[in-house]
Amino acid sequence: MPHAAPQGLDRLAYGGDYNPEQWPEETWEEDIALMREAGVTMVSVGIFSWAKLEPSPGVYDFGWLDRLLALLHDAGIRADLATPTVVPPAWFYRAHPDALPVSRAGVRWEFGSRGAICHSSPAYHEAAAGITRALGERYGSHPAVAMWHVHNEYGVPVLECYCETSAAHFRRWLTERYTTLDALNAAWGTAFWGQAYGDWEEIQPPRATPTTCNPAQRLDFARFASDSALENFRRERDLLHQLSPGIPVTTNFMVSPTQCDTIDYWKWAQEVDIVTNDHYLVAEDDRNHINLSMAADLTRSVGGGKPWLLLEHSTSGVNWQTRGISKRPGEMARNSMAHVARGSEGAMFFQWRASRFGAEKFHSAMVPHAGTDSRIWREVVALGADLGSLSGLRGTRTVADAAIVWDWQSWWAQKLEWRPSEDLDTRERAEAVYAALFDRHLTVDFAHPEADLSAYPLVVVPALYLMTQAAGRNLRAYVEGGGTLVVGHFSGIVDEHDAVHPGPHPGALRDVLGLTVEEFQPLRRHERVTLEGPDGHRLTADVWAETVVARGAEPVWTYTDGPAAGCPAVTRHELGEGSAWYLSTRLDADGLDTVLAAAGLDARIAPREDLPRDVEVVRREGAAGRYVFVINHTAADAEVPVGGAGRELFGGRRVEGDLSVPAGTVRVLHLDD
Structure with a gap:
């Protein structure tokens, strides 16, 4: 499928991960009303819901999801519907403990967090296909579904598994890559330290060794681990393409090198219908907006420059960093608009409503623990209005220098x-x-x-x-x-x-x-x-x-x-x-x-000495016109030459010459043709 967009959206995507199973159903209608107030256009649902959707093997409970999708559809809010295959239920691991991954040191991790999966496990393959098929059959043509969201953040927190099942899978992968043992021995340089292999069954994953292991073997195992997870994504994607034709399928990347270093995203980006990304600031960095822009540019690039979608970021602090530094007033809007400037077709968050329990209860949300009488909520509502005014730029592309x-x-x-x-x-x-x-x-x-x-x-x-x-x-x-x-x-x-x-x-x-x-x-x-x-x-x-x-x-x-x-x-x-x-x-x-x-x-690149430090100027261009984003990360007002006249989209005033950008704010100019 060529590049696609979430189906049924006529505006930029705005919303977040919605986990209604954490709340009594009487809260849902309140949530929907607040979403409409905030300008929410799409929410991600079902990501961690496998145990609720399939409480026992082959027994499904879709009633709650039927009711939720009906509420969303009636409110005009689209659903990014997930397959919950990142969190197999407890009953699955009780029946298949060998599907839990094994560390390089030989320790088998236990059930109790998330993403604890041996991607080579046949039992996992079968169970994941089962829940994906059931969801596709029931919701493949549901009017609320804008796109499918497979799994969640592949590679986080663990990708490599060193169990015997993975070992056998690794050997199969190697035979496809090298065909003969002679070719493998040559590629791995096994003449060094007398490591030559005479039979495929002699090859094991690069488990813990007394001193350093063969680096070529380690490198191939990293490739294999990325590829084995990609096989699982393809398996679910192909089922959904069959059962839900025309609805795009994605999985959320973590492209920033600070967040995931185990996936070859150049390869993975060729397999999704829409490139999507999750990004979280390294909050303690003094100039963390630079890492944000780098992640956005890298995400756009793995997708070949096409528009992409920010599927998760935070409204404020996150609890899994060393210090959950909160975002200062206006920072959430600057973060969101920087992603949009650099090609995202929206700004989504984790999550909609802050959790009362579990590992991420101190992670910020669109509806914080403080409720709607809070700065965060007021900024969420204001951001929704601003994003609503940018609908015309959909489909344009960021211009690189x-x-x-x-x-x-x-x-x-x-x-x-x-x-x-x-x-x-x-x-x-x-x-x-x-x-x-x-x-x-x-x-x-x-x-x-x-x-x-x-x-x-x-x-x-x-x-x-x-x-x-x-x-x-x-x-x-x-x-x-x-x-x-x-x-x-x-x-x-x-x-x-x-x-x-x-x-x-x-x-x-x-x-x-x-x-x-x-x-x-x-x-x-x-x-x-x-x-x-x-x-x-x-x-x-x-x-x-x-x-x-x-x-x-x-x-x-x-x-x-x-x-x-x-x-x-x-x-x-x-x-x-x-x-x-x-x-x-x-x-x-x-x-x-x-x-x-x-x-x-x-290179004949003219220096931009007319621009202050930490004031971003980014262009998006296409059939819909030319847009200039100016993001002022400083504590001082800035006058920025934008190279033309046009209409400022947050307020609608005409601009000719320099654009005034107050401290800590964002301005977007639609240039005249």
Whole structure:
């Protein structure tokens, strides 16, 4: 199915997870009335309801859900109807205790939380298909259903299972991937430490070992775990496509690297009808809006730039972080609008009404424990009204200025044991580069290493330890065609099997960067190095240095001290119509900004010096017109040039020239044609 939208919605999606089974039915009508007051257009239902829907094997109780969907339909509120397969009931585990996952250390987790599933379990497959089929048969053509929501947050809190059932499944997966044992032994480098396999049955999951395990085996098991959960999603999706034709099917991603690191979302995004995402601020971060924007941009990117949907975020604090920092006045609206600016077709929350019991009773909600006489409720109602005024932008796409190359599988590989420095951190470098581009007021797409990059004047590779030869050729073609490429240290080192590319480092990037790396030079804890460049301009770095030999590249900054003193530190290589920059060390924020500014000149990206720090300006464009979002995260009013005249959508006033954006607020301008 091509990209789809929730069926029956003529406005942006607004609402949250609704768990009416936690409340007496007399509360439901009050909830519906409050939803209408708040401008709610869609709620997610049934996510954790398996035990209520199927109280014993094969015995179903749909009466309560029939009544709920009728209430929602009568109120004009659409349902994102879930299959509750993230929480098999107690009766299931009593009958099938082997469906509980086993940790790498051999401990079988117990029933009592959520997501405790061995994704290789045949009993789980059968039971999940049973409840999904029953729901699809009963509600496949129900007028309230806008879309189907399979499972919940795959990979959270656990994805990998090391039991015997998973072991057998892993071997089947390996035979499909490699066909022969000779191919597997070659890919895994089993000649090292005498690990060669002579029979498929000898292969086990990479369980706990006395010292480090074969990294190629660990990497393949991570791939297998992501794929085995994807098989389960496909199984439910295909049933729903059959039983509920025309209704899109999704599952909620957790694309932010701070929240889920076990799923290859590039692969998963190809399997859903609508890309949806859950995002929760790292509340204690001083500038947590940057992580939010990064997550939104990454979500949009895995979906190929199409509109997507924010299916969960929070109205205020969450209870599962170290400190449940509450959102300040206006922050909920800024968070929501930042997601919409970056491609979401709405803003949904966990959850509608705050729970009185259970693990998340201190998680914020649209209806808080304080009730409707509260700041949170008043902001919920105001946000609903504002989102209602943005219906016209549905279907438009966010406009990006640059791209960051990101790959989950490379991240998995770099995180394995015995790398040259424990301070090397793929996620940290991606976040640092994103923050630098954010501060230069550039909107970013993320791209797979083998994706077409020709649309972007500037592409940054923060850290890509694992890189295929195809990816290397792709980056070279991008530069030769006129692009500007910036590559971070310790990139291009190994192939898809975690084997070092033949020849000097950085194997897959030698030609495009015009250099070789003779030796890695990890720095001691707290050690710093200094770089000197044009006109004596000095930069500071830490964690890492390299003995770089220029082979066509021009040194721009040189190490003045440390283990690589006298060697090139930052280089620039002209190739074809473009240029490739290399950063052989971990620059601090000022140094990273300096180098990206220089590369930006190569890319002919004009600096936005007219915009204050922490004022976002993001564009969405399409057949419905051109829209500019301005989000002021600061405590000062801002006057922002928006490049045209138009109508401000929150109030309807005409704007020509600069747009006034008070401190802590959001403005959206519909530009004149």
